[in-house]
Amino acid sequence: MKILxxxxxxxxxxNIADALQSEGYSVVKAFDGLLAEKMMLKxxxxxIILDINLPGKTGxxxxxxxxxxxxxxxxxxxxxxxxxxxxxxGFDLGADDYLTKPFYMRELIIRVNSLLKRxxxxxxxxxxxxxxxAGDITLDDGKKKVFRNSEIIKLTxxxxxxxxxxxxxxxEIISKSQLIEEIWGSSFTANTNTIEVYINFLRNKLDKxxxxxxIKTKVGYGYYFDNSENSNx
Amino acid sequence: MKILxxxxxxxxxxNIADALQSEGYSVVKAFDGLLAEKMMLKxxxxxIILDINLPGKTGxxxxxxxxxxxxxxxxxxxxxxxxxxxxxxGFDLGADDYLTKPFYMRELIIRVNSLLKRxxxxxxxxxxxxxxxAGDITLDDGKKKVFRNSEIIKLTxxxxxxxxxxxxxxxEIISKSQLIEEIWGSSFTANTNTIEVYINFLRNKLDKxxxxxxIKTKVGYGYYFDNSENSNx
DNA sequence: TCAAAACAATGAAAATACTCATAGTCGAGG
DNA sequence: CCTCGACTATGAGTATTTTCATTGTTTTGA
Numbered sequence: 001m002k003i004l005x006x007x008x009x010x011x012x013x014x015n016i017a018d019a020l021q022s023e024g025y026s027v028v029k030a031f032d033g034l035l036a037e038k039m040m041l042k043x044x045x046x047x048i049i050l051d052i053n054l055p056g057k058t059g060x061x062x063x064x065x066x067x068x069x070x071x072x073x074x075x076x077x078x079x080x081x082x083x084x085x086x087x088x089x090g091f092d093l094g095a096d097d098y099l100t101k102p103f104y105m106r107e108l109i110i111r112v113n114s115l116l117k118r119x120x121x122x123x124x125x126x127x128x129x130x131x132x133x134a135g136d137i138t139l140d141d142g143k144k145k146v147f148r149n150s151e152i153i154k155l156t157x158x159x160x161x162x163x164x165x166x167x168x169x170x171x172e173i174i175s176k177s178q179l180i181e182e183i184w185g186s187s188f189t190a191n192t193n194t195i196e197v198y199i200n201f202l203r204n205k206l207d208k209x210x211x212x213x214x215i216k217t218k219v220g221y222g223y224y225f226d227n228s229e230n231s232n233x
Numbered sequence: 234m235k236i237l238x239x240x241x242x243x244x245x246x247x248n249i250a251d252a253l254q255s256e257g258y259s260v261v262k263a264f265d266g267l268l269a270e271k272m273m274l275k276x277x278x279x280x281i282i283l284d285i286n287l288p289g290k291t292g293x294x295x296x297x298x299x300x301x302x303x304x305x306x307x308x309x310x311x312x313x314x315x316x317x318x319x320x321x322x323g324f325d326l327g328a329d330d331y332l333t334k335p336f337y338m339r340e341l342i343i344r345v346n347s348l349l350k351r352x353x354x355x356x357x358x359x360x361x362x363x364x365x366x367a368g369d370i371t372l373d374d375g376k377k378k379v380f381r382n383s384e385i386i387k388l389t390x391x392x393x394x395x396x397x398x399x400x401x402x403x404x405e406i407i408s409k410s411q412l413i414e415e416i417w418g419s420s421f422t423a424n425t426n427t428i429e430v431y432i433n434f435l436r437n438k439l440d441k442x443x444x445x446x447x448i449k450t451k452v453g454y455g456y457y458f459d460n461s462e463n464s465n466x
Numbered sequence: 467t468c469a470a471a472a473c474a475a476t477g478a479a480a481a482t483a484c485t486c487a488t489a490g491t492c493g494a495g496g
Numbered sequence: 497c498c499t500c501g502a503c504t505a506t507g508a509g510t511a512t513t514t515t516c517a518t519t520g521t522t523t524t525g526a
Binding site: 426 | 483484485486487488
Binding site for chain 2: 071097107110111114142143144156157160
């Protein structure tokens with residue numbers, strides 16, 4: 001169980017981390033809103049503890065944007081004392097629970113435990129397997145949606161199928177004949193350059209507007225999804 | 234265990250919340266009758282604590298309307314001191330227990346505990362699995378009934394089956410072939426547009442009279458039930 | 467190293483498929 | 497015999513898929 005703590009007060013953050021670790025959870029900390037969001041998009045956490053007042057981007061905004069791409073990871077919000085409407089807003093934006101500062105660590109533990117219990121019971125647990133993350137691309141195979149940094153990218157079915165195949169085997173080279181076989185079926189007469197055209201469509205939507213190169217060509221062999229360090233060189 | 238507290242006095246509300254939380258319950262608060270009702274229809278709570286005097290809509294009305302679609306979630310009513318007939322009326326409208334203000338928190342805890350014990354022993358517990366809520370739609374698969382905000386919607390069997398499948402997997406895309414397979418069976422020759430037509434029927438009954446769009450099309454992929462924030466855009 | 471050959475990318479246009487609303491047929495049951 | 501639910505047919509509007517001609521890029525071998 002891996003938990004992300006997003007809290008800029010380093011003392012509080014460490015206290016929370018200690019408490020959770022002593023419960024056997026593995027913990028990752030983030031102190032800045034923007035950085036936190038990137039981490040959330042790149043990696044699957046089992047639970048996220050999210051402060052509201054953060055440098056970079058507020059917890060509210062992070063929560064709202066994150067819920068566009070991920071609806072199952074439980075979020076526990078930390079609100080300042082007395083800010084009652086914060087709680088309402090938090091729930092509206094997709095938080096699963098809140099805790100008012102200051103709080104007892106014991107209570108935080110209870111709430112995290114119950115959030116995790118709830119989400120593990122949920123049928124949504126299986127949905128995790130349907131979500132693929134690679135670089136700053138998120139592909140939700142349940143909703144058939146693709147995001148780039150929480151910005152949605154609209155793909156046609158064929159484009160989507162190709163991207164799915166490439167992301168499922170990221171790093172691996174997929175030959176054109178493999179793509180044809182799996183997406184068009186064996187009966188398809190591939191006497192034209194249909195695949196090249198679709199790869200081009202994909203790049204137009206996925207790579208070019210962002211100035212990056214995830215979809216790479218291996219001349220003579222096929223295509224592959226590259227999310228290594230310097231993938232956009 | 235998640236408990237909803239519907240009480241407009243924020244001090245009392247917080248006191249109740251604290252008491253329940255220290256018992257290990259997870260708590261959600263609502264301060265307005267109309268909002269509370271929306272929350273009740275959208276989410277399954279294990280117990281509801283309901284004040285009578287509320288802005289927006291009285292506890293009596295909420296209770297009565299809620300019981301049309303949900304007969305198992307225990308409701309504990311809070312009545313003002315001396316209003317004896319309130320208790321009678323409360324029971325008549327479907328409340329499971331009442332508590333007269335002011336009261337000791339200890340007593341509230343006891344009553345909530347016993348309500349929860351009772352409902353968990355009940356055969357009605359199994360019924361929860363048969364009730365699906367999504368947005369302001371409630372589908373009772375035990376009674377084969379569909380409600381929109383406690384107003385019943387009459388569906389034909391085929392329409393019902395489709396809606397059930399979509400709501401069971403709300404948010405997920407269901408392809409036409411999946412729908413055909415599960416509802417008509419594998420032997421059905423799907424050479425026509427039967428599904429499109431039924432989706433149209435469903436929308437006519439479920440969406441159009443209310444100016445909303447729960448049933449969405451993902452062109453080329455299939456259909457899905459959308460109850461996100463801006464589902465009617 | 468350079469040119470030819472093989473391979474890949476691109477833009478535009480034609481062909482095809484999909485969705486949806488309306489209208490109509492058919493058969494079972496009151 | 498009339499109504500209602502299940503299903504079929506059709507056509508317009510839209511979106512997607514495919515083809516083709518052209519341009520660009522990489523590889524190879526003399």
